[in-house]
Amino acid sequence: MPDGYWACKAICLSGDRCNGVWVITNVEAVFFDLDDTLWAVAPVILRAERKIYAYLQEHFPRLTDAMDLEAIRKTRSQVYASRPDLAHDLTTSRRLAFESMLSDFDYDPQAAVALTDLFLDYRNRVALYPDVIPALERLRNHFQLVVVTNGNADIERVGIGEFFSAQIRAEEAGCRKPLAGIFELACSTINVEPSSVVHVGDHPIDDIQGAIGAGIRSIWMNRQGEPWVQAYHPDAEIADLTGLVTLLR
The missing domain is CATH 1.20.120.1600 (Four Helix Bundle (Hemerythrin (Met), subunit A))
Incomplete structure (x- = not known):
């Protein structure tokens, strides 16, 4: 893992250097998991x-x-x-x-x-992690933000709908992560290519393996500091959304 953890608590496993910091470039849209990514479920x-x-x-x-x-x-x-x-x-x-x-x-x-x-x-009465709103406020100025979730939370009812261009839930998509179909629907909904998307989520299979299978770059949200044990790897690892803001250019 290049350079270890920085002050922003992010590790980039693939990408480019920008002023000495690893970043992920050529991103148009950021997809987000919800449960255990934006709040503890x-x-x-x-x-x-x-x-x-x-x-x-x-x-x-x-x-x-x-x-x-x-x-x-x-x-x-x-x-x-x-x-x-x-x-x-x-x-x-x-x-x-x-x-x-x-x-x-x-x-x-x-x-x-x-x-x-x-x-x-x-x-839908959740307690957002404290880093969520500040990060979403910054990210929405530069990227299209989309929810891709297997759960039945609703970002409008949660109170964060204003930050997102779309919400793709498994029950409406007709399939769930890690199947590629739900990611493909998210891409087509906002008219972006998978190669210009990064997906952020906590689940090694549903989020990381699923994104990889759909041709989307993946960022593992690891708030608990767990070891990575899968044979495949995410493009980056973060401990909170502050790290995501630093990673994306």
Whole structure:
């Protein structure tokens, strides 16, 4: 890895030197993952699930008398595993899980729609990492910014939609990362070639391998300082978005 970490906490594994600093050039657009790239997702989902469980206790007590939160999670996982055709659509699989549980306890399964909407409300209440807004404010002046995510967060509901030219979610794309199709849709949406794009994400397979497979340069968001263990490599590694601002020219 050239030159180690700099003050900006970035490592560039391929690119050019600019005033003694490694940079990635010829970039027109930057694609972003969301969960664990712009915010920590685990506390968001945990809070949403707990809020939903409290709602179920109040409005559907027969269900919660028989099922604790872990049992509800297990049911959702079973529904997800049983429907590989919905691997790209987390919202629908969660709604189907609610429908199944409601029916099992003689409640109207149509209530699953409102439950799913309530979950999404809590799911979009995120705490952005402190480096996110300052970096997006700078980057949007130079590049088209696009979200490419497997999740069901919505940048408009999160409150950062103003920074992005487009949002490509797996449930609308009909496929999920690491498949090339979702990256190709993002490129066609803003009319750019893959070679002029960099994708930033935390997941070694979904984000890095996926971008490489689509002919897109990749930047690994490594906020936790984890070692890279895959046979393939990203073009760069950053610990926060401050490093991204420095890398891109």
